Structures are given as structure tokens and as C-alpha cells.
Amino acid sequence: MEPIVTTLVFAPLVGALIAGLFGRRIGDLASQSVTTGLLLLTCGLSWMTFYQVIWGSWAGQETFTLAPFIHIGNFISNWSIRIDTLSAVMLVVVSSVSALVHIYSWGYMAEDPSRPRFFAYLSLFTFAMLMLVTAADFMQLFFGWEGVGLASYLLIGFWFKKPSASAAAIKAFVVNRVGDFGFALGIMTVFWMFGTIQFAELFPLIAAKAGTQWTFIGQSWSAIDLACGLLFIGAMGKSAQFFLHTWLPDAMEGPTPVSALIHAATMVTAGVYMVCLLSPMFEYAPVTKQIVTLIGAITALFAATVGLAQNDIKRVIAYSTCSQLGYMFFAAGVGAYQAAMFHLFTHAFFKALLFLGAGSVIHGMHHEQDMRKMGGLWKYLPVTYAVMVIGTLAITGFGIPSLHLGFAGFYSKDAIIESAWAASGKNGIASFAFVVGLLAAGLTAFYSWRLAFMTFHGTAKWDSAHADAHGHDDHAHDAGHGHDDHAHDDHGHAHKPHESPLVMLLPLVALAVGAIGAGYAFVESFVGEHRNEFWRGAIFNAPTNHVLEHAHHAPEWVVMAPLVVSMTGLAVAIYVYLMNEGMGLRVASRGGPLHTFFYNKWFFDELYEATFVRATRFLGDVFWKIGDQKIIDGFGPDGVAAVSASVGRRLSKAQSGYVYHYAFVMLLGVAGLLSYALWAWAH
């Protein structure tokens, strides 16, 4: 057992090192083969682990300590691999999506000159993510947390020659700093409170200390709420929740496979994973749970509204990701951690599918990302079209409640909405989350179908668009980077959209299978009757927490409501984008206040620019230009040097060359020394 899990965690690291350090020497093909091969190995072993942990002979919960990490006094952290249901689920999600993305990238990145670097980063990311999900204490969790942050930074800025990509990478890094600061403080709080950061030692201690209060600035604070709140700030940063979400849409500057792997399926769900992992803590932090619910609900609604008005195909999906993460968080917030994990699981499949499908469209459209310049593509990209429709059906939660049959999102999203309803009896914020969940489901349906219709249906706008744009610079602007695209002149057959190669389609098909079947296959295990045997204590529910129980007995209208609202969203989308094509554009061009508000993402970037960015820059300027240049340099090195030089010049000016001047100075010196001596002796 131990060799298997060790191999599966470290194989991507080996691949990353080989491709990263020797990529130039061994060549592109070898680098790609090594990384992809090792990833497939990891993937296979992950599924095996998953099978063994859930149905097989392995003990449900086991931790392998590999090596010491930090041992300082009581502060003990080890490199270790923790295997339980929770980490097994994450292993499967991470390694499967990562393996598919590796394969997909063979086609998508085929013309990029620095493929070894790309695959090395992808594998490095996978390693960091695996370290994160198998962590048995906070420090390794933090290590993985920062590792995925680093890989994310490197991959967003993969096309670093493009200024917008560099800026986006820095933005992602900086915004995550805010979250990580909270996370680090949270870890310190936990250590301060419990004297340990080992999950296994920590969790049994929590119930006893649940009521601890700390006094700070004359106020009494619930210590466990504080700790969880700080940790949740970390989760907010990584999972792009409201207030710290601004980096995620910009992260779409990275190559599309990266968006699929990191910014949809895996890394951004780390926050959800952490909250579920720490369910034994959060269960005793009622206030923080309310905050989690509130933030999650707001994010779900906010991102969905912004998604309505975006035109960039990747940005729509990015906001959709943001919104779905909101769902997961409010599910965790109301206590339905299982539902959150379930949605995380299904979402990984259909969101990766949507992203990779979008990548296929972009690939086929020669790196055009603006949906307004697409349309009618279903004829040219039939496979992509088919899988995108499957993905859309999955994300909109299409299914038939009475038969209990539907796409993946149907099971998980409905479980969340029902949980929110179940919790809302004594909890106002949960009611809010329930309403928001329904509303956002309708919006999700609308913008998802809008994406599908604008891209694949209607009249083709790309012909004229491309003819117009050809030879213009603004074409290059949307196409962006120069190096990964097909150089436009290479294509003798003009700019006709084309279906992607098989190596890209296969992962799409595989994910489509997941998007269809993952819900049906696992609903009983994750949230249904068998959930206790499935989780085997990896997720903790307080004795008073019966949310999932209640959710199962939700009334008929609650069960039907999601379908109704999403069908409504679909109907509106059909009306606006199929039956009255061009209506959406007219609404947008009218520039109404609501559209402007949504289109500009609630003006968050502008707000942050005006407050934090400008204030920070101002502060930086103060320290740099006044503090450093004027005060430290001015009075320090520069000032002293200038004074020295001027003293030197004056001294040499006194050296006039006239003997009588010299004699005069000598006599002055005698007189001066005498006077000084008389004065000094008198004292």
C-alpha cells in the first residue's frame, strides 16, 4: 500500500524534474512522453487506491510518514501521505483530470516552442496538488497550497512575453497572498490553541475546547470561530470567492488546458476541500459557518450575473466556475460537506469538459475567443459540439427528478439546494442561500446555453469577421500571443474552423462520460444512503447536524424547483439567442445600467484599483521615493558621498599654491592649537 501511494504522489515530481531540467536536451517528444506517461501511472494508481479504500481491503484511514519536515519544540510537521476517502476522492479527481489534460495538451500545444517547460509545470502542479490533498498536517497542506499557487503563477504567465499574461500571473499571485496570509494566521491560531498541527491529534481535541473565548481589544471572541475564519480566508483566496475572486477571470490568460486543470477542476477547489477536511473544526464554529454560507451564496449569485454579460468564451466559463465554487461553499457552510465534495467531484468532470471543449473551439477558430465572432460552428466541430452540449446539460443540472435520472450536475446541485433548504428552518442565511441557489441555477442555465448557442448555432459570424480582421492588428489582439497559435499564413485554406485532432477529442469524450455518469454512479455513496460507509469518518458531522437527512425528505416543490428554473433559463436563452438572434447584442449595445454593471464585473477591479492598489502603490511610493531615496539614500550613501566630495573640493581649493597662504595656515594652526591647549588644560 505504501509503495503504491508514494509512487503515485511522487511520479509527477519525477516527470516535472526530468522535463524541466533536461527538457531541452531530451527534446519535446521525450519530455511529453515522460510526463504524460508518469501521469497516466499516477492516474491508474489513484483509481486503484480509490477502489481499494472504498470497496477494497485497505483500511479506511491511514497515514504514512515519509520524513520529518519541521521539528521545533512542540511544532512537529512531517512529510506524510494521508489516505482516506476524502483524499482518495481528490486523488482520483486530480490525477484523472491532470492525465487527460496532459494528453489534450499534446494537441493543443503542438506548435508551442517550449513544450517541455509547459509539461514540466503541469506535472509540478499535479505533484503539489497531490501533496496538498494527502497532507496529514497543516504545514504540508500549506506546502501544497503554495506549491499549486506557484505552478498556477508559472502557468498563467506561461506566455510571459504577453504583458497581459504576466500581469494576470502577478495578480493571481498577489491576491492569493492575501488569502495565504489569513491561512498562515489560521495555522498559527490552531497551533496556539491546541499545541499541534497534526490533523489526527487535533481533531479529537476540538470538542473539549469548543467554547474557548479569547479577549482581544476588549471584546470576547470565540477562538475556534476565529481559527476557522482565518483558515477560510485562505480558502477564499484559493477558491476565488467573493472579494478575493478578481484573479480567476484574469487567469484565463494562461493556455486553455491550464484553465481546465487548475482554474476549474482542481486547484480552485482546494478551498472547498480544506473546509471539508476541517469539518471537525468547522462543525464547532457556528459563526464562521454562517460566514462561509453567506460568502458562498453571494459568490454563486455574483459570478452568475457577471457571466451573463461576458463575451469571451473562457471568461464565461471562468465566472461559471466561480459561481459553482460558491455553491460548494454554501453547501459546506450549511453542514452538507458531503454534498460539497460531491459537487466538487462532478463539477471537475463537466467543468474540465467545458474548458477543454472551449479550448477545442478556440483551437478550431485559430485562437479566436470572442463568442460574438463565432456562430454556426456545430457543422464544423461536430464532436466538440456534442460534448459541449453534454457539458452544458451537466452544469445546468438537467435531469428528471421523478425518475432520479440525469446528468452529473443534476445530482450534486440538487443535493446542495435541498441541503440549503433543509438547513433554512432555523437559519436565515441558509434560506438566503437556498433562494440564491435557485436563482443562480436559472442564471447558470441561461449563460451556459447562451454560450452554446452563440458558439455553435445561429449565423456564422466568423467568415466575415475573419475576412475583415485579417491583416488587421486587432485580430492579433484577440488571438493574443504569437507563439502557440498556428501562424496564420500556414493555413492555405483560409480560416475555416476545423475539428480538433483525435488526441484532443479523446479526453473530451472521456470527460463527457464522466459528465454524464459520475452523478448517477456515485450519488448514493457521496450523499445517499451509503454515505457513512463511503466516508468512514473522513467527514465529520456534529451529532446535531442532520442536514443531509432532512434534505432527503425535501418536499416535491423543492425537488422540482431547480429543474423548473433551469428550464426557464434555457427557454429564455432559446428565445434570445436562437429565435431572436441579435437580441442579446442589441441589449448589450444599448448599455443599460444593469448590463454595464454585470459587464464590468460589478466594478470590482475598478474598486480595488481605486482603493487597495492605489493605496498600496502610494504607500510603496512613500517608502521608496521618500523613505528610501530621500531619507536613507539621501542622508546615507548619496548624502555622505556628496558631502565628502564637496569637502574634498573645498580642501583642494584651499591649496592655492601660494607660500604665504600656506605659512598663514601654519600660523593659524599654531594659534589655534595654543588656544585650544590653554582652554583644554584649564578644564
Next chain:
Amino acid sequence: MTFQDALLLARPEVFLAASTLVLLVWGAFRGDKAMGEVSIGASLALFVAAGFAAVSPEGTAFAGGFIADGASIFGKVAIYLISPVAIYLGDRWLVRVGNGRFEFPILILLAALGMGMMVSAGDLISLYIGVELQSLALYVLAAFRRDDPKASEAGLKYFVLGALSSGLLLYGASLIYGFAGSTHFDLIAKSIEGGATGTGVLFGLVFLICGLAFKVSAAPFHMWTPDVYEGAPTPVVGFFAAAPKLAAMLLLARVLSEGFGTALEQWRQIIVVTAFLSVAVGAFGGLAQSNIKRLLAYSSIANIGYALIGLSAGSAEGMEAVLVFMVLYMIDVTGFFACLGALSRNGKPMEQLSDFAGLARVRPGMALALTALSFSVMGLPPFSGFWAKMFVFKAAIASGQWPLAVVLLLGSVVAAFYYLRLIKTMWFDAAPGQTDKEPLDAKGVAIASALFCFPVVLPALALLEPLAKTAALAFGLK
């Protein structure tokens, strides 16, 4: 003490004086073509004198006017050994510039004789004789190239200002004699101890210090230094900067410790001020210089400041520091001027900083030697200058002279700039053209002193330090 015993104590000086006269007559008969022979004879005479000094017995002679003790022996050996180097360098150099005259080695001999008298002076009279004998020879040496207006100007300036300083010195001596009733150092010390002399004798001491400060070019009596260094022939300046400074420092140390040892607190205050001023003037003044010889003038002012810091410690440790410092500095500075004497471009000596641009590519050997010497004067470990400064620093700290120790450090930092600038110019700037082939003599001395800076200094220090310690004890300070 019989007259014979007295002559035995003064044997090195007597021998030098006799040799000088013989060589002078020899040269007068043979003319300038005898320069080579006279130089060799003078060098040999100096070596023999050094040998006599080394084995000299200790004691006082001529009614206390002449002292032979550890300090004087140490000083004489050092002076008599460095002087032949000056003869060797100067002789060749003067021949190259077409100014070879047999008087040059004679004048060096006379100056060395004067210095020998200075370090052996036991009363104010022999002090003055030694100082004047040395100075008169140096005035002439400075103006040795009579056809060079700059050299003549330098010699004249030096002479006029030197006369002024002699006046100050004599005035001080007469004040001291008037108040203390004696010219002998030990008797002066006694009368001060008795307390009958008041401040009058100390008043005289200040004048005396001023006169000697001129000789060591300490601020504020340093004004002549840059001009004379710039104008005088390069090897002569190399001589100026080395032996006479050591002699004058030794003399100052002897007067202060033996004649005024009981008034230590009083004279220390004067020395502290001059030390501080010297370090400041030397460090800052050098920043604005573009002529290397002027630069070295300021460098020597600063270094005298450091030596005075050691003196101001007023302890045996301080005196030892002064001796070690002066000897190491002497070797450094001789090497520096050997480099300057060796380097020329199209027959014109290289004296401007800009002349040294890119020297590392044109003359890597000389550039390396200059770099090592610069590092040494800068005080960079493990070069000799570092050890010299460390001795002074330790002595200053041990006697509680914290402010001066800080001044020493700060001065070194400021002065480091101009040494580093020289190094930077040699190694990183573009060379304007080829330089002439450097003569073997100067190059040899330059490289030898560079090698002394490192690594020879390490074993040499082990030898030098106990000698200096013994010599320092002769001053009778604790």
C-alpha cells in the same frame, strides 16, 4: 664615560659622516661620471651603518645629548636600510631623465645621517641639529632637477615653509629651556614633575610639536605636502614619504615620552587634535585629486594621522603600534613611488589618474602590484596595511581613545574611495594606448614591496613585532 665609549655609541653616525666626506671628495674629483660608484659606495656605507647600529651597545653619550637605546637602534636600522632603496631608485631614474649627478647619493647620505641624529637626540640641541641636517638635505633633494621649474618651485616652497617651522621649533625650544632650565629631556621631565614650571613650558611644547608636525606633514601643517610631492622628482618623493617620516615620528615620540612623559594628559590633547585633523584632511582632500602624486600626498597625511592616533595612546603599546605602522607604511609607499617611477608613456611619466586607465591590460604586472599596494594602504586584510592599522586601532582602544578609533575607521572608509577608484581605473577603463617598457629596477622594487604587502608581511610581522615591542619599551611609557 670616556670619549671612546661615546664614539662607540655613535659609531654608525660617525662612520656615515666619514664615508660621506670621502665619497664627496671622490665625486668632486671624478665628476658626474662617478655617480654610479658614489651610489654604490653610499649604499654600502648605509648598509655598514645599519650593521653597526644593529650591534650597537645602549647608553647615553656627549653629556646626554646622544642616546642609543632600543628605539634609536630600531629606527636607525629601518632608516639605513630603506635609504639605499631610495638611492637605487633615484640614481637610475635621474640617469634616465638625463639628470644624473653624483651629489644625489651624497645628499641622501646626509639626510640619513640627520635622521640618525634625530632618533638618537637626547636634548633639544641635538634634536635641532638632527632635524636641520636632514631638512637641508631634503630641501636640496626636492629641487634636485634645477632645470625643472616645478621641482625648483617645490624645493623653494619646502625650504621657506621649512624655515618657518624651524623657527617655531626653535622658539618652542627656547621657551622650554627658559621655563624648565635645561635642554635635556630627562631634566625637563624632572622639572615638570616638580611642578615649578607652570604652563610656560607646555606653551613651549606646543610650538615644538608644531615644528615637528610640519616635518611629518600632519595637519594643519600639511600645506606644503601636495605641492612638494607633485613637483619634486618621483623617487625623491618616495624617499620623503618614507624614512624622514619615521625619523620625525620617532623623535616626536621621544620628546613627548621622555621629556614630557609626566605631562601626558596635556600633550595628548594636542596630538589628538592634529591626528583628527590629519585623518580628515587626508581622507577628504584626496577625493578631489586627479594627480596620483598629490593623491599620495593626501594619503600620507591621513596615514600620519593614523600614526599620531597610536602616539596619542601614550602607552608602550601605542609606541609599538607607531613603530610597526611606520615601518609597514614606509614599505608600502616606497612600492607606490617605485611604480610611479617605473611607468611612463612616450617618455612622459604617468602622473594623472587617467593615465592609468586600462593598465591591467597593458602592464598586468604593474597593475597587479599597484592593486596590491592600494589594497594594503586601504587597510584591506590580509595586506600589510591592515595589520598596521590594527595595531594602532588596538592601542587606541586599550587606552580608551574610542573617538579616535572611530575616526580611524571612518577615515579609512572615506580614503578607500580613492584607492578603489585607482583600482577601478586600472582594471575596468579603456586603455588610451601602450606604455613604455618599465625599467627593471623600479619594477623590481615595486613587485618586491607588493609581495611584501602580501604574503611576506605575515612572517615578517612575527619578526618585526617583538623588535618593535622592545624598542617601544625604551620610551619608558607603560
